Amino acid sequence: MIKEQIPAGPEPLKVPFWFDPLCPWAWVTSRWLVHVERVRPVKADWRIMSLAYLNLEQRGGEGLSEEYRTLMQNAWGSVRVCAAASEHAGPGILGPLYAAIGTRLHNQRRREDPTVIVEALAETGLPASLAGAATSAEFDPLIKESHDEVFDEVGLDVGTPVLRIGGTALFGPVLRQAPSGDAAGQLWDGLAMVAATDGFFELKRSRNAKPSFD
Numbered sequence: 681m682i683k684e685q686i687p688a689g690p691e692p693l694k695v696p697f698w699f700d701p702l703c704p705w706a707w708v709t710s711r712w713l714v715h716v717e718r719v720r721p722v723k724a725d726w727r728i729m730s731l732a733y734l735n736l737e738q739r740g741g742e743g744l745s746e747e748y749r750t751l752m753q754n755a756w757g758s759v760r761v762c763a764a765a766s767e768h769a770g771p772g773i774l775g776p777l778y779a780a781i782g783t784r785l786h787n788q789r790r791r792e793d794p795t796v797i798v799e800a801l802a803e804t805g806l807p808a809s810l811a812g813a814a815t816s817a818e819f820d821p822l823i824k825e826s827h828d829e830v831f832d833e834v835g836l837d838v839g840t841p842v843l844r845i846g847g848t849a850l851f852g853p854v855l856r857q858a859p860s861g862d863a864a865g866q867l868w869d870g871l872a873m874v875a876a877t878d879g880f881f882e883l884k885r886s887r888n889a890k891p892s893f894d
Contacts, residue, residue, distance in 0.1 A: 715864035757814035764813035
């Protein structure tokens with residue numbers, strides 16, 4: 681008996697997505713991209729950037745309040761752990777680890793809880809010893825290399841989320857909450873069209889609400 685061959689679907693488009701685990705806006709956009717994966721031939725390629733590196737080093741700390749400067753100094757911790765995890769287990773661990781950290785930091789609102797990192801490492805099957813990377817500069821060159829790959833292209837006047845569609849790197853989309861189902865796919869279609877438009881640079885409006893993780 682000859683089995684009927686089912687034609688393969690289109691090869692998923694790899695979409696590099698640069699995140700800092702601390703950023704709530706990047707978290708919302710990342711969850712939208714997860715929804716997009718379910719309705720479009722798209723596969724997220726999770727990569728790290730650093731708000732601390734961007735704000736304290738590349739921008740020289742210009743215009744930062746003392747409160748935000750302290751936040752940025754502390755922001756090194758979670759992204760350093762992500763870099764250590766990637767070095768330990770390969771870049772494929774970044775998606776699961778980001779999901780574990782982000783859920784705790786943002787959905788569970790545990791941004792000041794020091795147990796978040798250890799719990800996230802345990803959830804993703806990583807050794808608790810990697811938590812020590814949070815206070816070490818050992819993996820900073822890896823962070824900066826990943827960060828510079830896209831910020832050399834997209835510029836220093838943006839933050840995160842940053843993603844690349846085809847050959848175009850874009851800041852955003854910045855979303856209050858993550859669309860799902862058909863709405864996620866429709867937003868993706870529009871963004872892909874924008875990214876394919878030669879000479880396109882920017883769409884923006886002022887934010888008037890905080891991100892929602894529901």
